[in-house]
Amino acid sequence: MSAWRRLKYLLPSYRRSEERDMQEELESLAAIAGRRELGNLTLAAENARGVWGWAWLEGIVADVRYALRVLARQPSFTAVAVVSLALAIGANAAIFSLMDAVLWRDLPVREPERLVLLERYSLSYLAYSRFAENAGSAMDGVFAWYSNASRRLDSGGGAQRGTVELVSGSYFPTLGLRTQLGRGILPEDDLRGQPAQVALLSHAYWQRAFGGDRGVVGRPIWVERARFTVIGVAPPEFFGLEVGSVPDVWIPLSTFASVFSGPNWLDHSNNNFLYVAGRLKPGVSIPQAEAALTPIAIQIDIERNGPPATEARRRELYNSKVSLRPLSKGLSWLRQRFSKPLRVVFLMVAVGLLLACVNVMGLEFARAGKRQRELAIRMAIGASRWRITRQLVTESAIVAAASGALGLAMFRPAANALASLIGIGGGQTARLILPLDGTMLWFVAGVSMAAVLVSGLLPAWRATRRDAPGGLPQQSRSMTAPPQRRLAGRMAVSVQIALSLVLVSATCLFAFSLQQLRRFDSGVRRERLLVVDVDSNDGGYVDASLVALDARVRDRLAAVPGVADVSFSQVGIYSGRNSGDAIEADGYQSHIPRDHDALLDQVGPRFFTTLGARLMAGRDFEENDSASAPKVAIVSQEFARHFFAGRNPVGLSFSTYDKQLYRVIGVTEDVRHYSREKPDRWFYLCELQAQKRTSFFSTRFVLRARSKRVVNAADLRAAVLAEDKTLRIDEVATADQLFDRTVDEDRLIETLAWGFGVLALILAAVGLYGLLSYEVTRRTGEIGIRMAVGAQKGDIMSLVLREVALVAGIGFAVGAAGAAALARTVEGLVFGIQAGDPRVELAAAAILAVVVISAAWLPARRAALTDPMSALRNE
Amino acid sequence: MDLLQGTLDMLVLRTLVFAPLHGYGIAKEIRSHSNEALGIEFGSLYPALKRLELKGLIACKWETSEHNRRAKYYHLTSAGRKQLMREHSKWAEFVNAVSLVMGPNPDEV
Numbered sequence: 001m002s003a004w005r006r007l008k009y010l011l012p013s014y015r016r017s018e019e020r021d022m023q024e025e026l027e028s029l030a031a032i033a034g035r036r037e038l039g040n041l042t043l044a045a046e047n048a049r050g051v052w053g054w055a056w057l058e059g060i061v062a063d064v065r066y067a068l069r070v071l072a073r074q075p076s077f078t079a080v081a082v083v084s085l086a087l088a089i090g091a092n093a094a095i096f097s098l099m100d101a102v103l104w105r106d107l108p109v110r111e112p113e114r115l116v117l118l119e120r121y122s123l124s125y126l127a128y129s130r131f132a133e134n135a136g137s138a139m140d141g142v143f144a145w146y147s148n149a150s151r152r153l154d155s156g157g158g159a160q161r162g163t164v165e166l167v168s169g170s171y172f173p174t175l176g177l178r179t180q181l182g183r184g185i186l187p188e189d190d191l192r193g194q195p196a197q198v199a200l201l202s203h204a205y206w207q208r209a210f211g212g213d214r215g216v217v218g219r220p221i222w223v224e225r226a227r228f229t230v231i232g233v234a235p236p237e238f239f240g241l242e243v244g245s246v247p248d249v250w251i252p253l254s255t256f257a258s259v260f261s262g263p264n265w266l267d268h269s270n271n272n273f274l275y276v277a278g279r280l281k282p283g284v285s286i287p288q289a290e291a292a293l294t295p296i297a298i299q300i301d302i303e304r305n306g307p308p309a310t311e312a313r314r315r316e317l318y319n320s321k322v323s324l325r326p327l328s329k330g331l332s333w334l335r336q337r338f339s340k341p342l343r344v345v346f347l348m349v350a351v352g353l354l355l356a357c358v359n360v361m362g363l364e365f366a367r368a369g370k371r372q373r374e375l376a377i378r379m380a381i382g383a384s385r386w387r388i389t390r391q392l393v394t395e396s397a398i399v400a401a402a403s404g405a406l407g408l409a410m411f412r413p414a415a416n417a418l419a420s421l422i423g424i425g426g427g428q429t430a431r432l433i434l435p436l437d438g439t440m441l442w443f444v445a446g447v448s449m450a451a452v453l454v455s456g457l458l459p460a461w462r463a464t465r466r467d468a469p470g471g472l473p474q475q476s477r478s479m480t481a482p483p484q485r486r487l488a489g490r491m492a493v494s495v496q497i498a499l500s501l502v503l504v505s506a507t508c509l510f511a512f513s514l515q516q517l518r519r520f521d522s523g524v525r526r527e528r529l530l531v532v533d534v535d536s537n538d539g540g541y542v543d544a545s546l547v548a549l550d551a552r553v554r555d556r557l558a559a560v561p562g563v564a565d566v567s568f569s570q571v572g573i574y575s576g577r578n579s580g581d582a583i584e585a586d587g588y589q590s591h592i593p594r595d596h597d598a599l600l601d602q603v604g605p606r607f608f609t610t611l612g613a614r615l616m617a618g619r620d621f622e623e624n625d626s627a628s629a630p631k632v633a634i635v636s637q638e639f640a641r642h643f644f645a646g647r648n649p650v651g652l653s654f655s656t657y658d659k660q661l662y663r664v665i666g667v668t669e670d671v672r673h674y675s676r677e678k679p680d681r682w683f684y685l686c687e688l689q690a691q692k693r694t695s696f697f698s699t700r701f702v703l704r705a706r707s708k709r710v711v712n713a714a715d716l717r718a719a720v721l722a723e724d725k726t727l728r729i730d731e732v733a734t735a736d737q738l739f740d741r742t743v744d745e746d747r748l749i750e751t752l753a754w755g756f757g758v759l760a761l762i763l764a765a766v767g768l769y770g771l772l773s774y775e776v777t778r779r780t781g782e783i784g785i786r787m788a789v790g791a792q793k794g795d796i797m798s799l800v801l802r803e804v805a806l807v808a809g810i811g812f813a814v815g816a817a818g819a820a821a822l823a824r825t826v827e828g829l830v831f832g833i834q835a836g837d838p839r840v841e842l843a844a845a846a847i848l849a850v851v852v853i854s855a856a857w858l859p860a861r862r863a864a865l866t867d868p869m870s871a872l873r874n875e
Numbered sequence: 876m877d878l879l880q881g882t883l884d885m886l887v888l889r890t891l892v893f894a895p896l897h898g899y900g901i902a903k904e905i906r907s908h909s910n911e912a913l914g915i916e917f918g919s920l921y922p923a924l925k926r927l928e929l930k931g932l933i934a935c936k937w938e939t940s941e942h943n944r945r946a947k948y949y950h951l952t953s954a955g956r957k958q959l960m961r962e963h964s965k966w967a968e969f970v971n972a973v974s975l976v977m978g979p980n981p982d983e984v
Contacts, residue, residue: 025946028897029898032940043918044921045921048925051929
């Protein structure tokens, strides 16, 4: 009751009417009794108002209104402070969100900490089935998925490329995922004998292809040529189990044959195409589960390869061990690849925020100087130091709140822009879910609060020192500020210059590194090299007809004007694709299965000639390496070193997993697909000999142009389509473009480093300019006197600039140390340059020096142009 | 004479039992009923009135006084009446207890 009445006083209109009523009452009483009789009526009224219980709030409201007026009177200060803080806060929020998505966030499923992945990353369908049947003692369910297959998707509005994830029936029940619409895929949908053609849509695909239609359940959708029925929609936050990708559609594993032509991998016990994972029973530890699963793994091995025939095999089996690893945060090689870059970026962004805070702090110092008189008067008439500090901090808080709000508004575009810099290979960018959720709001609120404390509290506290600002009597503009005040402002500028130097030198370092990376020799001559990706999936080409098609398209492309050389491949260069096989070579022995792995590409004749890759020995594939000729292979240097112990392998042989024997005819220089990667063991087979493909990949044609700009992309497309209208050209790109995508993490850092380097420079310039302008203004009188007694313009300028030199010098010294520290943390992220390279530091210092001098020039000049007479008259 | 905490509220309620009074009237009433012993500052009385009003123990109305002046007259609400009864018995107990401890004036023993 009483609380309700009290709340009513929050209504301004109610409070006003009460106030009027009270005044009226007091006046009427005064008329009855006489003022003297009643004593101090103002105090009585004030105390009565206190009864309403909102005095504290009124105080805050008054503070806020006053602060808003003050800020509105200084629009340039307010704008600079709000915009610089907002930029820093928005960037911090975006990076934080990205790091949360890539590094920290748990999967949005039931009890993610109990999920584990079976290592030896991919496993066969047979292995999955056996684990699922027999792992009951340690696991509450085992599931498998085949991830992110690129397939044709048609929701009724025309076919498009989409990503399809095939999952076992146990996948959704074990994860415990609740769909937002319909149901998930269940074990009864995933029966080998009678696969149910059902599909679960991702939230994003549902929005994109069906416009978020809630009546989507029951509608048909085509994957390749097979018709599926939509049974549900996954929740928005669920992206599968692989961070950085979101499948469009999930379908049962048992429908494999309906969406992939060619052999049914489910029948092949050697086709390791599945991820297998499971949920630990409560209380079961990872080592316990590993122990329970190991016998199953041994049985699978025996079922697949027969009982061990040799002692070595027996020992190998005996020592084999299943290993599990936690899957609570999902599977992510983004995490490995981007964890360090993201941390560095976060560090830079945090330095950027600190810089923005210091900048605002410096401006506050200067501003507090201007307000000295106002504050002195307020203190003289009895305002407590606490009261004035509160007022000043309120101003900072309003600036911070505005910056926080603006920062939040910038969050979405900033986060999306950042995410688009995260590449996952093949020219695709990561698809990350970056929600603006409670965590983010707390983060932004926290950062803004911290910004207030850093930027506002210290200046406010200093400004209200009873001794420092000089009470009212000493208020004289001709005097220079008390030394400690000037020291604080100068320190702010020094810190700013130091932080700027750190950021600018990081920018220089990364820019230099990226430039080196772009020049990196990956074993391919990239100039005038083009890649054309042709998908023949719609034409019904298989095996021999597909190989023949590749050769015919190659001939047509070779006839395009300006094309010097053409060949083709499946993996090709910088494609992000991968294909491998297990190798047995003469004289090579190892018990570790992984040691036998090698990477494989099936290529056309003259492939290495076209790429411009050097052959270290032997010859390239030729037209007559055909089906009837002996089976031959070309291997990389690293392959030769590994399997043939450095002997010249030309003329030697090796066999692949299917026991096919190949004779080595050439050794090529290592071709690297990522700039930082170590040379890998590659072997290349000639597609003409195979008469069938080893992968589902589309064909990647490589072309060498005669000279720049003579090959027309439209001509290339026309040539491909002239062969068959159903062929689809997925991509026409230069090798340089493709290579650029392989340096994604470097681009991410470099782009951001540029952004923050420039921001740092602007802030340093603004801060320095603001402080110097203020100093010059308050020293007008002093300068006037100096000029009156004979100082020249040059003397005055050097007077101001000397001050800058001192402040900047300290900043540079501290900044150099900071930059060196930062350089150490980015060791390993930069390429082709030592982190502590003095050239980088010098370049950064030079850039910053130019900015500092330009920022100092204007105020110095203004000081020099002071008219001594008017300056003295102002006294 | 200083008043015990909360006693002022009780006095105000008690004064209003007989008839509604305006703010100054209440102060005068208390003074005269206590034989001028309790001089209530208007400055402390007025916030107390507002406090009691907020608690819903008293209510007020604009009325015209005997001298034809408009003033705000306070009267007890039923909640105020109950509160006064509670306070009164508590007060009686308190006075009783204190006089038991104090006994007669030691000079007279």
